[in-house]
Amino acid sequence: MAKFLEYVPGNSILHRLNPSVKLVCAVLFAIACFVCSNLVFLLIMLALALTLALSSGFGRETAGLCKAVFAFSLILALVILLTTPNGVELIALPWGYIGTGSLLAACTVVVRLMAAAIPLFLVFYATKMTDITNSAVKQLHVPYKYAFTFTSTVHFIPVFMNDMSAIMEAQTARGVEFDTSNIIKKIRLMVPLCVPLLVSSVRKTNSAAIAAEVRGFNLRTRKSGYKDYPIGLLDGMALGVCVLIVVAAFVVSLMA
Amino acid sequence: MIQFNNFSFKYREGIEPVLYNVSLTIPDATFVGITGAAGSGKSTLTYAINGIIPHCYPGDFYGEVFVEGLDTVESTLTDISMLVGSVCQDIDSQMVSTVVEDEILYGLENFGVARSEIPARVDEALDAMGIADLRERSIDSLSGGQKQKVALASVIALHPRVLVLDEPTAELDPASSLAVFELLARYAHEHGTTVVVVEQKIALLSDYADMLVIVDDGHIRFADSPENVLAHSDELLALGVNCPRSTTLMNELSKRGCYSGPAVRNVAQATEALMEVLA
Numbered sequence: 001m002a003k004f005l006e007y008v009p010g011n012s013i014l015h016r017l018n019p020s021v022k023l024v025c026a027v028l029f030a031i032a033c034f035v036c037s038n039l040v041f042l043l044i045m046l047a048l049a050l051t052l053a054l055s056s057g058f059g060r061e062t063a064g065l066c067k068a069v070f071a072f073s074l075i076l077a078l079v080i081l082l083t084t085p086n087g088v089e090l091i092a093l094p095w096g097y098i099g100t101g102s103l104l105a106a107c108t109v110v111v112r113l114m115a116a117a118i119p120l121f122l123v124f125y126a127t128k129m130t131d132i133t134n135s136a137v138k139q140l141h142v143p144y145k146y147a148f149t150f151t152s153t154v155h156f157i158p159v160f161m162n163d164m165s166a167i168m169e170a171q172t173a174r175g176v177e178f179d180t181s182n183i184i185k186k187i188r189l190m191v192p193l194c195v196p197l198l199v200s201s202v203r204k205t206n207s208a209a210i211a212a213e214v215r216g217f218n219l220r221t222r223k224s225g226y227k228d229y230p231i232g233l234l235d236g237m238a239l240g241v242c243v244l245i246v247v248a249a250f251v252v253s254l255m256a
Numbered sequence: 257m258i259q260f261n262n263f264s265f266k267y268r269e270g271i272e273p274v275l276y277n278v279s280l281t282i283p284d285a286t287f288v289g290i291t292g293a294a295g296s297g298k299s300t301l302t303y304a305i306n307g308i309i310p311h312c313y314p315g316d317f318y319g320e321v322f323v324e325g326l327d328t329v330e331s332t333l334t335d336i337s338m339l340v341g342s343v344c345q346d347i348d349s350q351m352v353s354t355v356v357e358d359e360i361l362y363g364l365e366n367f368g369v370a371r372s373e374i375p376a377r378v379d380e381a382l383d384a385m386g387i388a389d390l391r392e393r394s395i396d397s398l399s400g401g402q403k404q405k406v407a408l409a410s411v412i413a414l415h416p417r418v419l420v421l422d423e424p425t426a427e428l429d430p431a432s433s434l435a436v437f438e439l440l441a442r443y444a445h446e447h448g449t450t451v452v453v454v455e456q457k458i459a460l461l462s463d464y465a466d467m468l469v470i471v472d473d474g475h476i477r478f479a480d481s482p483e484n485v486l487a488h489s490d491e492l493l494a495l496g497v498n499c500p501r502s503t504t505l506m507n508e509l510s511k512r513g514c515y516s517g518p519a520v521r522n523v524a525q526a527t528e529a530l531m532e533v534l535a
Contacts, residue, residue: 006354006394006396007354007355007394009392009394128353128354128355128358129353129354129358130353130354130355130358130361130362131358148352152352155352155354158396159348159349203346203349204346204348204349205349207344207346207349207350208349208350208352209312210308210312210344211342211344211349211350211352212352213312213333213334213337214306214307214308214333214336214337214340214341214342215337215352215362215363215366215367215410215411215414216334216337216338216363216366216367217366218333218334219334219366219367219368220365220366224365224366224368225365226361226364226365226371226374227361
């Protein structure tokens, strides 16, 4: 299984799409998920996203991602469940109630977040980071500095995750018990680790900035990229499908 | 040529200067090894060559540093980068791409190398470092030694006149360290490149360098051929630099009047010298 957001080589349709088109399509897909609140529509979107992931050979990566997004969205779902009294009352609360509407809203949030996140993450698994940067600069006319900053941020996420693991391992070796089941205690143990992580992060980003500068970062222009990213029929079709999905989302939303 | 004229430097946040009154001349196409105890100012010396000082790390800069006639203070970091290729100590932070080929392309694209020339440059750099088979590999999946070679390939693809490397074998095992030095020496010899390497493993430096520079507490104590520097093994030991055992042995024999030749660099030279003594 690939590391978090690490490119996985392959020859699926997703791999072959133009990087900019992939990004735009993923954003359109996410927009469609946020425009429409119809649970059935969102479930279809989730099914589409999962089909795309499986057909591209990212089943395991997507399962891991779904797990993480599910855990995060459950927090939001819980908040919605407890603060949005709607529909037929199911459980009475001192400040209101949990109703069928609350349940539906909570489920909608979970499905929406998962459906919206999957294509965005798939873009990173199916595209080299450099291709995303260069294509965004060449075709979407994003200034190189911003594109580089974005891709560097994504590039450094696994690096910082490794650093955090190393710091935690070092602390574990000194007797700190991170495997406690008490979340509050775990958070209290982890907070002091933010300082060494921050120090190491700043040092690494500074080194990376210097390394980029001594290799001509400031000379980079829109035309600097060596590779070309032509837009083909497949890209046009993918864009067309995504535009149709957005239109469908608006229509379903208006009908509701 | 690299020329230091009475160069001193103090980091902005530092209390004392890191380097004092350094005067040093490094001729073209020389393989220079810089060594010394930790915190002696070795890395700062290389930062002065590649322009990181004063352009990235500001501070009090005294004297002059010229690289191929370019004043490193007056020139921009980009101008200096066109002449000097640098490989930093932290290899993981240096990588800007996720795939080996893209990492090598990065500098070539930035410096505007002609499109027609780029494929040949990439092939040449990969071949020179012996990593042609890693071309499509993800950088995260590489070992420390392979990453080091990728970092070197990405820099030599730019055809720098000067190559500056800060502890390139810090995370490598002895065999990989030797391989990196072998590749570096061969590349420098074939292309007439000046190589400046900061390295703790003096045995490697004494084998490959044309010139050894010993830095101690901000001062250059020795800057000469390895034979001339290694002849002072007792002084070097006092400065925290441990000479190869073969060198120390021959120097000891020399002191006792059993050997009168130059200091030896390695076991092979020591063997030859001993055979002459015993013959």
